Amino acid sequence: MNQPINTHSTEAFRGKYIKSETDLDLMLKTDFGKFFIVKVEDLIRMIKLPVPPSRATTHTFIYLTEGEANMTIGSQSFTIYKDECLIVPAGQVYSFSKHDINKGYLCNFHNDFIIGKFAKNDLLKEFDFLNIWANPCIKLNPQCSIFIRQLLERILIDYVENGLSNIEIIQSYFIALLCEINIVQKPLTGVGQNASINLTNKFKELLFKHIREKHLVSDYASLLNVSPNHLNKVVKSVTDKSPTKWIDESIVLEAKVLLYQTSFSISEVASQIGIDDQSYFSRLFKKYEGISPFQFRKMIEVS
Template identity: 65%
Template sequence: MLKLDFGKFFIVEVEKLIRLIKLPVPPIRSTTHTFIFLTDGEAVMTIGSETYTIYKNECLVVPAGQVYSFNNVDQNHGYLCNFHNDFIIGKFGKNELLKDFEFLRVWGNPRIHLDKQTAKFVRRLLKRILLAYSENGLANLDIIQSYFIAMLCEVNRVYKPVSVSTKTNAVSITNRFRELLVDRIRTNHRVTDYASELNITPNHLNKAVRAITGKSPTKWIDEAIVLEAKVLLYQSTLSISEIAAEVGLFDSSYFSRLFKKYEGVTPIAFRKMIEMS
């Protein structure tokens, strides 16, 4: 199903892809964007620390840099596209275009409901893209890229952001904080670190993030550390103390307490659960 250069772009029917995947898919960090559109059924996926369910005529987006996982063999039909930023930029796209698609940012709303007409357009475009990709892969780059950008524009037309707050400054601060969190989580664990990078006071950052997300920056940081640790527990053979050091916590006892606070079990018990599954 996957052609050459699949690290740049590929498209598959979800019902065919799921047959090739060994479940559960553990927490992994995406280095490219994943876009799912369902034509029937439902799909459940955890993105970051939140779990989302989508149904017919809905999309789910995992932005590059985000951690995701899923456990179930869902009964569904639709399309899954995986693509690099470079695929959007080229003959028909520019850097500025990426900024228009908020759903490709780590702070965007990953769940998008399409109205009936938009769903029909998106389905036709994805069907055409799949046909071109199946025939000659990215040898049909011009056709695939132009239709794909058109499809993203259709989705963007009905996209609704997570926050409808009129506190635009607080929204901007929160979004920038969440982007920094993805890049700096292994080294920056203090609210003061992020406030300094954003050139605001820790108190200002705390108020802004709480107002928009309902969670403190400290909780966002803690959850991101635990999520990063889960990726390493699944994907590496590092010891617990080595994983603690990888996420920037050199006190393995504190790391274990923090992990248990959010997961209900210690990192050692979590790894044993992985080995038994």
């Protein structure tokens, strides 16, 4: 389990799976099959930065052995250090703007990969950290960190040499890794706060599902069977941010993804996120980003 990853193996990965920057761009924006793993230091040398707000249908897991990593997930920025993990749930919006000095592992995986031949759908419910509302940063204790690193080393060795031809073995090791994380992961709960946190998490989950058609606090309060005032009070107490601001930021995030990942016009982007008034959309976007949607798209094209 402690066998080091040699230079030949990492070069083999680069030669076998990443032949151009276009391949890498597709890897980051879309599914690369159901699973891939790579060393962070190998991947980061080939990434063209910045990576504007993007969304994938797979989960991303990062574990650092040295240095630090900075990423914006949703509307918040996060930094992890040695022996810490960062998890971007499938469907969440992420971006990053600079090369950090670090080493570690990055895995990208689909829910179908976790289930595979032997697991049941219920297994996914065991891993709260894969939910859109979860805390993406996970600190590992020293013993757990050793286990996680050993599992990642073993998975990478097999993946580099054989791809997914031994998928059941890789799946078994990876599920063990997720179970190790589950032991130390601290969910966003507290004594006397469970009801408030559960309501806030449900609000975030609904926001993720309905942001393109529901833009009012009353819309979500109705779905949750609570009053708008109660929802406002609870969400503000748990997150220090009002539901209205959560909604506005989510609208802008959706717009940023569309401006980057599609060729829609500005008016079409506004329409896609449920806003008929383009001038209102532009004002809202500029309020949170400091620039207009047109300037944001131009900035991406230049970079």
